[in-house]
Amino acid sequence: MLELARAVSQWAHGFKSAVIFLFNTGEEEGLNGAHSFITQNLSSQHPWSKSIRLAIDLEAMGIGGKSGIFQAGPNPWAIENFALAAKYPSGHVIAQDLFASGAIKSATDFQVYKEIAGLSGLDFAYTDNSAVYHTKNDKLELLKSGSLQHLGENMLAFLLQIASSPDLSGVQRTKDEGISASSSAIYYDILGMYMVLYHQGFxxxxxxxxxxxxxxxxxxxxxxxxxxxxxxxxxxxxxxxxxxxxxxxxxxxxxxxxxxxxxxxxxxxxxxxxxxxxxxxxxxxxxxxxxxxxxxxxxxxxxxxxxxxxxxxxxxxxxxxxxxxxxxxxxxxxxxxxxxxxxxxxxxxxxxxxxxxxxxxxxxxxxxxxxxxxxxxxxxxxxxxxxxxxxxxxxxxxxxxxxxxxxxxxxxxxxxxxxxxxxxxxxxxxxxxxxxxxxxxxxxxxxxxxxxxxxxxxxxxxxxxxxxxxxxxxxxxGIAPPFTEDTARAVNVVHVVDATISKQEQPDSYVSFFSTTPGKLTKEVEQIGGGFTCGRDKVVDLVTFSVKYGCWSYDNTEGGWSKTDIPTLLVINDGKGDKRITEVSLDTKSSTRWVLAVNTEYIEDFKLEENSEELIPLDDKSSVDGWHIIQFSGGKNSPTRFDMTLVWANSTQIAHDEGSQKNQQPLLKLRTDMDRLTPKAEKVLMTLPPWCSLFAKSTLPHTLAFLRDLPVEF
Structure with missing residues (x-):
């Protein structure tokens, strides 16, 4: 993008529209950068966001190959101009159909621009060598210079075309004008040399x-x-x-x-x-x-x-x-x-x-x-x-x-x-x-x-x-091994301190070793050693996901953490009137990256505050599988104490039924992450087989994670 900005600046004197280069952060944490720039009614909204007519998102699902279009529209103006200007056009409406169908469980910043701001545009992505994407093997040397050149030449020609066009100012947001289904574009390239494009009506x-x-x-x-x-x-x-x-x-x-x-x-x-x-x-x-x-x-x-x-x-x-x-x-x-x-x-x-x-x-x-x-x-x-x-x-x-x-x-x-x-x-x-x-x-x-x-x-x-x-x-x-040092198996090593209500007397400390790649970890554990046991006997609930098959070791897991690191969830007020409202104090201690899940079976709404600053307002909340998930990630000076107001679904008292399946689920689940290596976790990482690579996503914990919860019957 920096090279594009440099090249575009040489031609800016002929532009009829400005080109804004937006470097987003927090994309993996929930498209936060795009939301902060574009969302209405927020003090952090950038004033330029209202002047935008077209959005181009540069994404990746891999680290090489052609950068092709996998989302376009709703207004076909952008894809039409790309087909005219690009030297080596790449894109297929098939990828767009697959993405829209939900077969690919992912989201990009383009969703924010399109669905919230009503902008039209294009979404590009690399897809080659996607097996190493989001792993420690995602190395710069694996990115071929030809891939960058392909994207650069296409994008430069495209940006010069649309920025010089007098028609761009007439491209309205979909919130301002409806885009008929017959005008949506069908597009596909032929050998990366020519793009065929026509409208759905045709x-x-x-x-x-x-x-x-x-x-x-x-x-x-x-x-x-x-x-x-x-x-x-x-x-x-x-x-x-x-x-x-x-x-x-x-x-x-x-x-x-x-x-x-x-x-x-x-x-x-x-x-x-x-x-x-x-x-x-x-x-x-x-x-x-x-x-x-x-x-x-x-x-x-x-x-x-x-x-x-x-x-x-x-x-x-x-x-x-x-x-x-x-x-x-x-x-x-x-x-x-x-x-x-x-x-x-x-x-x-x-x-x-x-x-x-x-x-x-x-x-x-x-x-x-x-x-x-x-x-x-x-x-x-x-x-x-x-x-x-x-x-x-x-x-x-x-x-x-x-x-x-x-x-x-x-x-x-x-x-x-x-x-x-x-x-x-x-x-x-x-x-x-x-x-x-x-x-x-x-x-x-x-x-x-x-x-x-x-x-x-x-x-x-x-x-x-x-x-x-x-x-x-x-x-x-073994002539063709399943994994290599460059294309490795995605694994995670997490030192877990379980201080949930069932372990409140004495926190449960162990190192959890698991993989998002199908298959048992027997071969890996043999090389690591360290007293690991593998199986499905121990389900680890890490709030954003659960490890239903993994390996764990209790050997030498006492060092590298203290009880002062364990987060707290305290009820400071519980009003049981016509509408039950509970106030909870949340202290993540020294952790500035945490995940909280709210049980929507009991809680219909909530508010999150920090020093009386409203971070999440009271409003109807959506949920996935009965839980509303909050992800928070901040810098070293970020707050660690928060206040929550919980609005119960009804004022009915919870029955004291120990055998009830509902009462076995907590009201709140909290995981705090620390980017700290304990001696046991460090030893495991040092002995990790060369065909394994650490997987990194926003929903995954750091190398040290603390678990805490608040029971329904607090």
């Missing part, structure tokens, strides 16, 4: 036109072919269904087997190419198996139909049956994409452009090259030219985005388990296996139609089996 007309023409052609074909054609279509569509079923089954079988055979259930993190052999090869084998079964069923039906034609010799009849079955399978691939196009267009999903490019070129090549209307109406074999001509366009358009999506999913597996031990070890494999199987089934449907008569069937089966065997051998032998 997409509706184009997709409807293609769908109607396709349905008209199919209807005419079925009317001319009669009952046999309708049955043939149904059976060829059955082959597609079988292809999906077998492809998913074979790929999922590999996903479930890996945790049983390998020391790590995700052995492909450091070597993403392994997924080709471990998942893509079984998926391809399954797709071929399923479609071949459909081919045989269709062939049986056609054989019965051709048997009625007495004028044909048995040899000619057998050949024609195979040829017609082959062509019906090819046409069924078009039907598959036609159905996806209709569904995507109905729900106005921008990613449905993929269905368009996988439907039209193959169908056009089939009609243009195959010359099906011969005098004798005899089918001919599919030509290789049909496949090359029909698949070249969709492969060029979509191959890049599929590869990048697989890479991003693999990278996210490192931090897949938000609550360590809460998800099965095979779950991450299943997600990757399903995605790859779907891609194989969708994109190979035309090619596999050709395989049945090409003589390449045995070669493909053998190649898939060999590839799977070699990949599995590389995993089991």
């Amino acid at each position: 997409a509706n007309m184009l997709h409807n036109s293609v769908a109607l023409q396709s349905l008209l052609i199919w209807s005419t074909s079925l009317l001319m072919g009669g009952y046999p054609a309708a049955v043939s279509l149904m059976l060829s569509c059955l082959s597609i269904i079988l292809m999906w079923i077998f492809s998913l089954s074979f790929s999922l079988l590999s996903a479930f087997l890996l945790p049983l055979l390998s020391t790590s259930p995700v052995p492909y993190i450091a070597n993403p190419w392994l997924v080709i052999g471990l998942f893509a090869a079984p998926a391809l084998l399954g797709a071929l198996t399923g479609q071949h079964l459909g081919f045989l069923i269709l062939q049986m039906y056609l054989s019965n139909e051709y048997s009625k034609r007495k004028q044909l010799s048995p040899l000619t009849q057998s050949t024609l049956i195979k040829l017609e079955a082959e062509r019906w399978l090819y046409k069924a691939g078009s039907m598959q994409w036609l159905i996806l196009l209709v569904i995507g267009n109905y729900y106005r999903i921008g990613s449905s452009y993929l269905a368009l490019v996988w439907l039209v070129p193959p169908a056009f090549s089939y009609g243009f090259l195959e010359a099906t209307l011969t005098p004798a109406r005899f089918p001919k074999p599919l030509k290789l030219a049909t496949l090359l001509f029909g698949l070249s366009v969709p492969i060029v358009v979509s191959a890049g985005v599929f590869i990048r999506l697989v890479g991003t999913i693999i990278g996210m597996v490192v931090r897949f388990d938000r609550n360590p031990g809460s998800t099965p070890e095979w779950m991450a494999n299943v997600i990757i296996a399903v995605f790859i199987a779907l891609v194989i089934s969708l994109t190979m449907v035309y090619l596999l139609s050709y395989v049945h008569l090409s003589g390449a069937k045995k070669s493909i089966v053998l190649a898939a089996l060999v590839l799977f065997g070699l990949s599995l051998a590389a995993v089991l032998s």
